[in-house]
Amino acid sequence: MIVQLGKASVTWTCADLEAKLAGHARVLIDVGTGDGRFVYRSAGAHPDTYCIGVDPAGERMREVSWRASRKPARGGRPNALFVVASVQALPEELAGLAHTLTLNFPWASLLSALVLPEAPVLEALRRLVRPGGELIALLNQSVFDDRPYAARLGLPELSDAWIDDALRPAYRAAGFEIRASEIVDGEVPHQTSWGQHLTLASGRRTRLLTAEAIGGSASAAPG
Incomplete structure (x- = not known):
């Protein structure tokens, strides 16, 4: 790698x-x-x-x-x-290592893959995590709340119903069980340069999505 x-x-x-x-x-x-x-x-x-x-x-x-x-x-x-x-070509050396996998304010194709959702990307991420490990994703909810803007980006309405109907079954099929999804106003659990920039702007909201890696040992990620 x-x-x-x-x-x-x-x-x-x-x-x-x-x-x-x-x-x-x-x-x-x-x-x-x-x-x-x-x-x-x-x-x-x-x-x-x-x-x-x-x-x-x-x-x-x-x-x-x-x-x-x-x-x-x-x-x-x-x-x-x-x-x-890239997430499409994650190194085999990282397969099954993570106790915790984080995705902090993803953008562009990675954001789309998480919320549409796209099975190949979810499966690639799952291969990084050991059974029982956790996925923690911080998503910029304000992007989804602006429906005209989100529609231009091809993004769905990231509502509780969408998470239950679309994300939960897709994540489960990829080996992740969604444990919680909540809106965080103000301080986020951990900060990144990009996330801090987002939350400094007034009215920004963050969705915290957590999931557990289920099933057997992860197979090697594609090189």
């Missing part, structure tokens, strides 16, 4: 990753991590958790991956990793 280390993109093997995972009690994977700051902050707050950010745009993760590679005394995060990959 391709890992971003500052300005360089390097190839890691399973053995490289296993060596880094050793000694960590948990693994967090953040898909669509953007600039990676959520992963960087999470790694600092939870040193027992190995935090992995995944995004197809490696250049956006250059700065934070460089900071993470420094010595801990200078702000380094030895338990943070930044992987260059």
Whole structure:
């Protein structure tokens, strides 16, 4: 798999990753991590958790991956990793690792895949999570509340009824059982650069969607 280390993109093997995972009690994977700051902050707050950010745009993760590679005394995060990959081609090395999978304010094709929903993407995400692990998604509900705008983007009305009728069965078929869906006004459970920008604007609402990985062990993700 391709890992971003500052300005360089390097190839890691399973053995490289296993060596880094050793000694960590948990693994967090953040898909669509953007600039990676959520992963960087999470790694600092939870040193027992190995935090992995995944995004197809490696250049956006250059700065934070460089900071993470420094010595801990200078702000380094030895338990943070930044992987260059799209959700359509997730590395096999990440299959079945995540205790927690996060999707923080996804946009464009990833957002559409989560809410339409699209089975191949849900199945690819499921392959990242170990049985009993959790999926936590923060969605910008205000986009869906603006129906003319959402319609132009091809997005459905993200209502409780849509979640019950469309999302629950599709997620269950992919190996996720939706446990809760709620609107959060004001502070969100955790912040990202993108999410913080959204919530600073007046009237923004966030939908918190949580699900549990059910079924057997995840199979390898397609390369």
